[in-house]
Amino acid sequence: MTTFNELQHQNDEAARKWFEELRWPGGVVCPHCGTVGTAYARSKLGLYRCAEKECRKDFTVTTKSVMESSHIPLRLWAQAFTLLCSSKKGMSAHQLHRTLKITYKSAWFLCHRIREAMRTGGLEPLGGEGKIVEADETYYGPTEKPYASPQRKGRPFTGGGRGPANKRPIVALVERGGSVRTFHVPVADKDTVTKIVRGNIARESRLHTDDSRLYIGSDVHFAAHETVTHSHGEYVRGDVHTNTAEGYFSIFKRGMRGVYQHCKEKHLHRYLAEFDFRYNHRIKLGYNDGDRAALAVKHAAGKRLTYRQPH
Numbered sequence: 169m170t171t172f173n174e175l176q177h178q179n180d181e182a183a184r185k186w187f188e189e190l191r192w193p194g195g196v197v198c199p200h201c202g203t204v205g206t207a208y209a210r211s212k213l214g215l216y217r218c219a220e221k222e223c224r225k226d227f228t229v230t231t232k233s234v235m236e237s238s239h240i241p242l243r244l245w246a247q248a249f250t251l252l253c254s255s256k257k258g259m260s261a262h263q264l265h266r267t268l269k270i271t272y273k274s275a276w277f278l279c280h281r282i283r284e285a286m287r288t289g290g291l292e293p294l295g296g297e298g299k300i301v302e303a304d305e306t307y308y309g310p311t312e313k314p315y316a317s318p319q320r321k322g323r324p325f326t327g328g329g330r331g332p333a334n335k336r337p338i339v340a341l342v343e344r345g346g347s348v349r350t351f352h353v354p355v356a357d358k359d360t361v362t363k364i365v366r367g368n369i370a371r372e373s374r375l376h377t378d379d380s381r382l383y384i385g386s387d388v389h390f391a392a393h394e395t396v397t398h399s400h401g402e403y404v405r406g407d408v409h410t411n412t413a414e415g416y417f418s419i420f421k422r423g424m425r426g427v428y429q430h431c432k433e434k435h436l437h438r439y440l441a442e443f444d445f446r447y448n449h450r451i452k453l454g455y456n457d458g459d460r461a462a463l464a465v466k467h468a469a470g471k472r473l474t475y476r477q478p479h
């Protein structure tokens with residue numbers, strides 16, 4: 169049996185049930201008021217009404233989720249979630265358009281919505297006692313608007329067009345053997361990088377970086393700050409290196425070049441979220457393709473919802 173023989177990929181009724189079970193494992197929750205378990209079905213097609221006196225609103229499993237007000241059949245949504253979550257380097261809207269036989273516009277919409285669902289955001293700090301977190305930065309693609317420092321005071325940009333100054337900086341923090349968290353920043357300067365590093369890594373961690381001046385001073389904040397001197401050709405010293413972060417960047421760049429040739433800068437953070445999501449739920453950490461799709465579906469629901477019990 170292939171993945172696409174599973175019922176949620178075959179018919180819309182089964183797909184709806186699949187989405188409902190993932191979104192509401194503990195009973196139907198009204199997405200308008202957050203009440204659990206009082207809604208009743210108004211039709212066989214998945215329309216519910218909240219029974220709370222002050223609410224009484226109608227909703228479906230797609231209400232207040234990335235799937236809201238989409239006309240794409242639910243079985244195709246299920247297929248798209250599965251496809252985007254199972255290919256290591258992602259899938260382009262063009263490919264999805266051909267595979268699912270939907271318009272390119274619909275495919276593009278699906279891709280961006282699913283990417284949004286994958287944006288799980290980092291809350292817990294990475295690392296911890298005895299753990300290593302690598303920090304590194306890279307540059308990807310040309311910026312659409314060069315970064316203007318306050319000192320520039322509106323003076324025009326001349327020539328150039330090469331080098332990191334006109335590329336999109338990305339900072340990655342990777343816990344060795346664990347999760348990655350990436351940031352597309354307007355400029356990779358010391359202030360920006362310091363804020364990211366301190367705001368996202370547990371103080372008890374060992375921080376590994378190269379000898380870039382961006383990380384100077386980090387030693388006072390962490391259990392240790394160990395560096396490899398890339399400028400002198402040193403890449404590994406004992407267990408000190410930034411190879412995990414560099415490995416992540418190389419998956420990202422190969423995927424972006426091969427699959428997503430044209431990525432507008434304003435969408436870059438979503439592509440990063442997509443690559444982060446797959447990396448953080450990779451096979452090595454115990455996730456299979458199905459788990460990954462199910463998790464993305466769970467994150468598709470409005471994340472700001474607060475659940476409460478009926479009174």
Ligand SMILES: [Zn+2]
Pocket residue numbers: 198199200201202203218219220223224225
């Ligand atoms: Zn309600």
